[in-house]
Amino acid sequence: MKSYVAASLAVLAATACLGAAKAPGYDIVIRGGEILDGSGGAPIHGDLAIKGDRIAYVGPHAPGHGRREVDAHGKAVAPGFINMLSHSEDSLIADGRGMSELRQGVTLEVMGEGSSIGPLTPKMAKLTEQREHDVKYPVTWTTLDGGLQALAQHGIALNVASFVGAGTIRVNVLGEDDAQPTPAQLDQMRKLVDQAMEDGAMGVGSALIYAPSTFAKTPELTALVTEAGRCGGIYISHMRSEGDHLFEATDELIDISRQSGTPAEIFHMKTAGKGNWGKEDAFIGRIEAARARGQRVTADMYTYAASSTGFDAAMPTWVQAGGLEAWIARLKDPATRAKVIAEMREEHPKDWENAFRQAGGAEGTLLVGFKNPKLKPLTGKTLAEVAKERGTSPEDTIIDLIIEDGTRVQVVYSSMNEANVARQMALPWVSFGSDASAQAPEGVFLLSSTHPRAYGNFVRVLGKYARDEKLLTLPEAVRRLAALPAHNLGLHNRGMLKVGYLADVVVFDPATVADHATFVKPQQYATGVTDVWVNGIQVLKDSEATGAPAGRVVRGRGWKGWKDGGCRASARAWTW
Secondary structure, X not given: OHHHHHHHHHHHHHHHXXXXXXXXXXXXXXXXXXXXXXXXXXXXEEEXXXXXXXXXXXXXXXXXXXXXXXXXXXXXXXXXXXXXXXXXOOHHHHOOOOHHHHOOOEEEEEEOOOOOOOOOOHHHHHHHHHOOOOOOOOOOOOOHHHHHHHHHHOOOOOEEEEOEEHHHHHHHHHOOOOOOOOHHHHHHHHHHHHHHHHOOOOEEEEEOOOOOHHHOOHHHHHHHHHHHHHOOOEEEEEOOOOOOOHHHHHHHHHHHHHHHOOOEEEOOOOOOOHHHHHHHHHHHHHHHHHHHOOOOEEEEXXXXXXXXXXXXXXXXHHHHOOOHHHHHHHHOOHHHXXXXXXXXXXXXXXXXOOHHHHOOOHHHEEEEEOOOOOOHHHOOOEHHHHHHHHOOOHHHHHHHHHHHHOOOOEEEEOOOOHHHHHHHHOOOOEEEOOOEOOOOOOHHHHHOOOOOHHHHOOHHHHHHHHHHOOOOOHHHHHHHHHHHHHHHHOOOOOOOOOOOOEOOEEEEOOOOOEOOOOOOOOOOOOEXXXXXXXXXXXXXXXXXXXXXXXXXXXOOOOOOOOOOOHHHHOOOOOOO
16 A cells, blocks of 8 residues: 555656646747857857746757747847937837837837937927927926836837937026026036936937037036936937037047046947048047047947938027027028028038038938928928929028928938948947937828938848948847947846846847838838847737837936935946
């Protein structure tokens, strides 16, 4: 009897062990891929396992199995890519899938180039609604955290993060006029930065060619950046010049970084204007000299030789003081108009950046975005074509279009060259940002055009520049798309494929991944990215969106929600 009982117990134990062995150990196992972990090192052939929202295994063979198994043989497995310069605040409200980014493997959108979705005064919130273009929505928040939470609550596939805009801080206190802060006002501005950092801002972002941000002087910016640095943030800037005064602008950024003790990054690194293309090596040299002195200065870029912004970058900033409505009112005055046109025709203006001249004039200026339905048929035409049709000079046409549209009008300026794009592509301290929104070739997004960078910026690194032109290796491309920006932002649990890291994972075919967007037809999806997980949830399967709202708000190191209590409780030096 005892032997029978013992045997029965042994069978039950063996059965229990067998059942335990068969129980899924993971939610997802991605098997047999070439794993590019983000370090820049050689890939390993093996498996990656996800449990919950975390990576649970990376190695040659995951023990056990997953509730779902994904065959990645012949494909690369990489950490999710980070868009260091996104303008998706509006577009993700319209379509939370973020398709143009998702189809490229982007899992984190970082916003806040000069302006941010908070903090807002009631007047600023009202003006934001008034100035909306194709995407309409109520502005129901005042803080940066409130804006990010409202975005996430729409149900988004991608993670979102933001810098606090130096321009937004300025408008809070000084309005949109050309004014300088008193000591008391500057203290108020610093406190707003502090609050934004505790809301989770990644640091301070500036855009210094645009009014009213251009009215900020170096000491004001240094004060704001110092506050961000104290809270663990960085300074990131669309510098005061990317062309005629490139060296002076670069020196200003480096000086702000040095004086504040805060790491700095250059938004969309470029040398704009044919007469400035030869400055590239000296430009890079200035940055590398600062890095050699121990400063952490980095940059991001988009992978095209043309920019996209508004006609505000084609005329002096003094006429734009007071905001959009005041600007348009001034342009209706004949004397002011004549003065503006005279300055627009100057080849090298002294105190503002003329993107129109840098693009070679009307032929190099493409119209891509209007608010007024009557002007939308002009989309896709060059300024030269429209000026000829109207029988007006390019400068008069620019002013007429601004007045008729009631906006700055979105355009593409062909102002850079491919050789400099390739030169920057090889720099190990340069990451990538689209300077565009996440969108789709459908619905409200068809009301305007865009720049091809919205659909192709990131896979262009993998396909054109790594695979085809071999300007960097595929592992290095992944490092620069994921781990480098994560490190620069101070994110210690994203950007690499490591056990315990949040499971932002991309599967793509390195042999076929490619961009298809062009300046003539920019709204074309990239191909080759087949599967994407965000926080452990699959948001792209077989190149189709699943619709899962997996995205979260990603916050910086000053966030008051951290265990050690935000800026006020953690005023200490950070290790970068």
